[in-house]
Amino acid sequence: MSEIVLQIDGKEVKAAKGMTVLEAAQSAGISIPTLCYHEKLEPFGACRLCIVEVESRGWTRLVVSCVYPVEKDIIVRTRSEQVDRIRKMILELQMAHAPDSFILQDLAKEYGADRNRFEKEPSFCIHCGLCVRYCAEVKKKNAIGFVDRGIRKEISFVPELASKECWNCKECFELCPTEALQAAYVLTEALTSPALSFKREAAK
Amino acid sequence: MPRISSADELAKVSQEMIARRDPNKPRISICAGAGCVASGANEVIAAFKAEIEKQGLTTEVDTKGTGCPGFCERGPILVIYPEEICYVQVKPEDVPEIVSQTIKEKKVVDRLLYADPATGEKATHESDIPFYKNQERIILSSNIKIDPKNIDDYLALGGYSALAKALFQMTSEQVLDEVKKSNIRGRGGGGFPAGRKWEGSRNAPEPIKYVIVNADEGDPGAFMDRALLEGNPHSILEGLTIGAYAVGSHEGYIYVRQEYPLAVENVTIAIKQAEEYGFLGKDILGSGFDFVVKVHQGAGAFVCGESTALMTALEGRAGEPRPKYIRSNVVGLWGRPSVLNNVETWANIPLIINRGADWFTQYGTETSKGTKIFSLVGKINNTGLVEVPMGITLKDIIYKIGGGIPGGKKFKAVQTGGPSGGCIPEELLDLEVGFDELSKVGSMMGSGGMIVMDEDTCMVDVARYFLNFLTDESCGKCVPCREGIRQMLKLLTNITQGKGREGDIELLEELSETAKEAALCALGKSAPNPFLSTLHYFRDEYEAHVKEKRCPALSCKELIAYHIDPEKCNACTTCAKKCPSEAIIGGKNLIHIVDQEKCTKCGTCFEVCPSRFRAVTKISGEPVPPPIPEEARKIVRKSKQK
Numbered sequence: 001m002s003e004i005v006l007q008i009d010g011k012e013v014k015a016a017k018g019m020t021v022l023e024a025a026q027s028a029g030i031s032i033p034t035l036c037y038h039e040k041l042e043p044f045g046a047c048r049l050c051i052v053e054v055e056s057r058g059w060t061r062l063v064v065s066c067v068y069p070v071e072k073d074i075i076v077r078t079r080s081e082q083v084d085r086i087r088k089m090i091l092e093l094q095m096a097h098a099p100d101s102f103i104l105q106d107l108a109k110e111y112g113a114d115r116n117r118f119e120k121e122p123s124f125c126i127h128c129g130l131c132v133r134y135c136a137e138v139k140k141k142n143a144i145g146f147v148d149r150g151i152r153k154e155i156s157f158v159p160e161l162a163s164k165e166c167w168n169c170k171e172c173f174e175l176c177p178t179e180a181l182q183a184a185y186v187l188t189e190a191l192t193s194p195a196l197s198f199k200r201e202a203a204k
Numbered sequence: 205m206p207r208i209s210s211a212d213e214l215a216k217v218s219q220e221m222i223a224r225r226d227p228n229k230p231r232i233s234i235c236a237g238a239g240c241v242a243s244g245a246n247e248v249i250a251a252f253k254a255e256i257e258k259q260g261l262t263t264e265v266d267t268k269g270t271g272c273p274g275f276c277e278r279g280p281i282l283v284i285y286p287e288e289i290c291y292v293q294v295k296p297e298d299v300p301e302i303v304s305q306t307i308k309e310k311k312v313v314d315r316l317l318y319a320d321p322a323t324g325e326k327a328t329h330e331s332d333i334p335f336y337k338n339q340e341r342i343i344l345s346s347n348i349k350i351d352p353k354n355i356d357d358y359l360a361l362g363g364y365s366a367l368a369k370a371l372f373q374m375t376s377e378q379v380l381d382e383v384k385k386s387n388i389r390g391r392g393g394g395g396f397p398a399g400r401k402w403e404g405s406r407n408a409p410e411p412i413k414y415v416i417v418n419a420d421e422g423d424p425g426a427f428m429d430r431a432l433l434e435g436n437p438h439s440i441l442e443g444l445t446i447g448a449y450a451v452g453s454h455e456g457y458i459y460v461r462q463e464y465p466l467a468v469e470n471v472t473i474a475i476k477q478a479e480e481y482g483f484l485g486k487d488i489l490g491s492g493f494d495f496v497v498k499v500h501q502g503a504g505a506f507v508c509g510e511s512t513a514l515m516t517a518l519e520g521r522a523g524e525p526r527p528k529y530i531r532s533n534v535v536g537l538w539g540r541p542s543v544l545n546n547v548e549t550w551a552n553i554p555l556i557i558n559r560g561a562d563w564f565t566q567y568g569t570e571t572s573k574g575t576k577i578f579s580l581v582g583k584i585n586n587t588g589l590v591e592v593p594m595g596i597t598l599k600d601i602i603y604k605i606g607g608g609i610p611g612g613k614k615f616k617a618v619q620t621g622g623p624s625g626g627c628i629p630e631e632l633l634d635l636e637v638g639f640d641e642l643s644k645v646g647s648m649m650g651s652g653g654m655i656v657m658d659e660d661t662c663m664v665d666v667a668r669y670f671l672n673f674l675t676d677e678s679c680g681k682c683v684p685c686r687e688g689i690r691q692m693l694k695l696l697t698n699i700t701q702g703k704g705r706e707g708d709i710e711l712l713e714e715l716s717e718t719a720k721e722a723a724l725c726a727l728g729k730s731a732p733n734p735f736l737s738t739l740h741y742f743r744d745e746y747e748a749h750v751k752e753k754r755c756p757a758l759s760c761k762e763l764i765a766y767h768i769d770p771e772k773c774n775a776c777t778t779c780a781k782k783c784p785s786e787a788i789i790g791g792k793n794l795i796h797i798v799d800q801e802k803c804t805k806c807g808t809c810f811e812v813c814p815s816r817f818r819a820v821t822k823i824s825g826e827p828v829p830p831p832i833p834e835e836a837r838k839i840v841r842k843s844k845q846k
Contacts, residue, residue: 085714093691
């Protein structure tokens with residue numbers, strides 16, 4: 001197996017071909033913040049919090065470490081003024097939706113993020129997709145998915161599947177970085193509102 | 205028609221097609237592109253068929269609906285051959301006169317000719333019209349000669365001869381080299397050299413490879429790909445097949461948006477005909493090369509024009525870009541090497557193969573070769589598709605071809621590159637059009653949208669409009685794009701409503717940086733461009749909105765008021781009658797007053813006030829003068845005084 005040597009935060013790190021920069025850093029005990037990453041799941045590259053600086057042949061650019069493959073002799077910097085500024089902004093944007101998430105609050109402290117910078121739209125969900133992907137990739141049930149796109153995108157359980165699959169599983173609940181209750185709420189909504197609308201129809 | 209099974213046979217068939225057509229036989233070509241169809245082209249075609257039959261000329265005259273020649277502003281448009289007389293804005297009731305005068309008597313119907321709006325000068329031939337005269341139409345010029353539903357028309361113009369040349373006189377490597385030498389860059393937005401993209405796929409070890417046509421044209425106001433796919437579908441199929449041969453692919457896809465039903469119809473017919481003739485399928489032209497093409501209809505998402513999102517959608521999943529740092533020409537559709545090029549790029553390929561890279565590179569600038577089709581829209585006299593050599597100045601496009609700004613208004617900016625492009629101000633109109641030239645000034649080539657704006661356009665509102673478009677069209681996957689755009693739109697909306705606060709501009713800049721540096725795909729990275737370029741060139745407008753609550757273009761509803769100048773009002777009562785919210789205190793011989801409480805700022809009074817008075821004015825950033833006292837409102841007319 002070919003080994004690739006790269007440098008992360010001044011430290012020489014050995015990695016296997018095909019590994020991502022994030023994996024290489026983790027293996028060397030260097031921490032990079034993440035929100036949508038999970039070792040059991042395919043990299044998603046959505047939260048962009050794990051952004052780092054990579055210098056290669058004299059060129060420096062910003063890449064997302066959870067999907068960027070390791071390359072020979074690259075120099076990775078996990079913190080820089082710009083990296084920190086972008087992470088701070090990402091956290092502030094997320095906290096408009098989930099201001100009380102403990103994970104976000106801890107990270108906010110680290111990066112000096114202001115949880116009140118943007119007007120609150122507490123939807124709780126930060127679209128990390130952990131629940132959606134875990135259900136699809138690990139449980140292979142697809143009982144929860146994303147609906148719509150753009151700023152209207154949200155997670156939703158598929159009532160027909162959820163009513164069969166979810167009560168005995170609920171493994172996605174604890175993956176949620178904002179509130180375990182969030183998934184519970186969406187699940188309850190999916191399971192109760194068809195019944196409600198059915199009742200409404202019946203009442204007519 | 206039996207399959208054509210050699211290059212010689214193709215040459216013979218083409219010769220027969222040409223020989224069968226009498227060049228002196230009158231032929232009426234009527235644009236049947238979506239634009240002209242919308243203005244009644246199908247009715248005109250039907251009227252011609254009926255009239256020709258009525259006058260007993262069925263065997264003597266050919267009538268056909270063709271592809272779009274580009275001059276949509278004056279549609280329905282037609283050309284009569286062999287004289288090449290061009291008539292514009294033709295209506296069914298004009299048809300009998302055209303048949304009896306022009307077809308029978310060989311006389312020109314003067315009133316149907318194009319007349320220059322400025323000079324009144326008439327133009328008889330297509331090539332005399334300034335709109336066409338200043339273009340370099342190497343791709344679009346075939347459209348008006350072709351019935352897109354009839355492959356024979358394409359063959360009569362030498363169609364598929366480039367494919368025969370590639371298959372029989374060139375190795376696949378030579379084809380690739382010729383395309384590389386032409387230096388053609390992708391016409392879809394990115395401007396990546398097509399040859400290098402092809403080479404990457406060709407060299408990729410995976411044996412199954414794909415070639416794909418990106419016809420998901422999604423920029424507001426852009427329709428060049430539609431015109432090509434509707435008007436000359438075989439040229440795209442030919443280019444795609446040549447590309448497949450060069451990279452070693454045997455399967456191609458056309459990803460076309462569902463909102464282009466005519467393009468879907470025409471390209472589907474074209475594929476069927478090409479299969480029958482032996483230009484697609486097994487053993488093409490007896491060369492041993494196999495290639496099939498399938499049409500895939502997109503469900504209508506702007507983001508699916510992005511290469512990886514398009515491929516994800518082709519696979520049957522939600523159209524979201526992939527987060528991978530590996531190019532799709534190596535790992536693309538179903539994880540296999542996939543060459544994705546835009547419609548216009550593919551349409552150029554047969555020309556490059558037939559005429560050579562050296563011919564192609566004579567057009568253009570150092571780094572941008574060939575021609576480019578733009579859809580020229582907005583506040584411009586000649587709306588339509590224009591094909592120009594790279595390196596032409598914006599000024600020539602807007603004034604020489606576009607005919608300038610209507611209504612004597614002043615030019616303000618031109619927006620290029622679609623929603624992720626930028627606005628270019630007047631002082632840069634001498635800029636030469638090219639991929640790098642446009643990027644340098646903060647805009648981009650994009651797929652070729654060109655929206656002209658006049659002095660009445662508020663640049664803050666333009667940025668707000670495009671950000672609003674993007675909030676719907678972002679796929680919503682990554683935070684910098686989804687959340688960044690959401691907040692940017694909120695800030696921009698507030699600014700246009702006079703609720704902008706000190707620091708908003710800086711916050712917008714910070715959000716822009718995050719999107720630009722950290723978004724997942726090119727769409728997210730370029731999403732702040734409408735804001736950044738308008739801020740760069742029109743910062744004073746942003747500041748006027750935020751600091752003075754003033755809209756310099758007098759456009760933002762919340763920041764303007766309508767006022768009737770008592771000195772100019774003649775009490776004609778027009779505005780009072782037309783006001784939909786009864787906000788004008790009028791009366792006979794009484795100077796009119798706008799009731800600011802009731803006014804909804806619809807602008808009707810401003811539009812209907814007779815130009816000889818121009819009494820209604822727009823005010824922004826200053827208080828509306830108090831209404832004149834009741835006793836001063838009476839107008840004493842001179843005629844009555846006597």
